[in-house]
Amino acid sequence: AQTVTQSQPEMSVQEAETVTLSCTYDTSESDYYLFWYKQPPSRQMILVIRQEAYKQQNATENRFSVNFQKAAKSFSLKISDSQLGDAAMYFCATHQGAQKLVFGQGTRLTINP
Amino acid sequence: GAGVSQSPSNKVTEKGKDVELRCDPISGHTALYWYRQSLGQGLEFLIYFQGNSAPDKSGLPSDRFSAERTGGSVSTLTIQRTQQEDSAVYLCASSPRLSGLAKNIQYFGAGTRLSVL
Numbered sequence: 001a002q003t004v005t006q007s008q009p010e011m012s013v014q015e016a017e018t019v020t021l022s023c024t025y026d027t028s029e030s031d032y033y034l035f036w037y038k039q040p041p042s043r044q045m046i047l048v049i050r051q052e053a054y055k056q057q058n059a060t061e062n063r064f065s066v067n068f069q070k071a072a073k074s075f076s077l078k079i080s081d082s083q084l085g086d087a088a089m090y091f092c093a094t095h096q097g098a099q100k101l102v103f104g105q106g107t108r109l110t111i112n113p
Numbered sequence: 114g115a116g117v118s119q120s121p122s123n124k125v126t127e128k129g130k131d132v133e134l135r136c137d138p139i140s141g142h143t144a145l146y147w148y149r150q151s152l153g154q155g156l157e158f159l160i161y162f163q164g165n166s167a168p169d170k171s172g173l174p175s176d177r178f179s180a181e182r183t184g185g186s187v188s189t190l191t192i193q194r195t196q197q198e199d200s201a202v203y204l205c206a207s208s209p210r211l212s213g214l215a216k217n218i219q220y221f222g223a224g225t226r227l228s229v230l
Contacts, residue, residue, distance in 0.1 A: 103155035
């Protein structure tokens with residue numbers, strides 16, 4: 001079965017600084033995707049970024065980028081120029097089969113003004 | 114609709130009562146998922162529907178939990194004889210189609226917070 005581990009329950013960063021959230025995973029899939037979701041206090045899970053495992057190039061979405069190390073099964077999220085609106089719970093996830101997502105325990109990110 | 118809609122937003126019930134949680138997926142999405150998020154935890158898969166296929170119920174924690182999806186659209190998650198450990202946020206998600214990993218982006222609703230007293 002797939003497992004996702006986020007070892008940082010909480011992180012904080014100064015506004016405009018850069019922060020990196022860690023994630024490691026284990027999967028039996030030969031081809032797979034990895035995801036970072038953001039959950040603000042509104043509770044709705046919002047997709048931040050996704051990475052296709054067969055692509056060597058790290059995905060980027062504006063201020064968000066990933067460092068995907070396939071051999072190490074590591075998938076970290078870097079947020080540049082942190083903004084107050086980035087404060088939220090961040091969840092790393094992969095999928096089991098083509099259906100269900102398997103999530104890590106989450107990292108609570110605080111942005112200090 | 115514009116997004117996944119869930120109702121009620123919050124539900125408080127007494128131990129032993131039955132509850133129904135509703136999910137209205139994005140129009141045209143054929144796949145629908147239910148997850149449970151206990152306090153301070155990640156999401157736990159409960160059940161998955163895809164079109165007219167038999168649902169994947171492998172995540173349901175007990176036979177008190179059931180779900181149905183009528184007409185390939187709206188879904189209802191029912192919890193019978195609620196227990197205090199059922200208190201959690203129940204999140205619904207939908208996705209456009211199953212085939213191909215490229216379609217596996219799931220769009221989530223805001224969830225229902227269930228409190229069992």
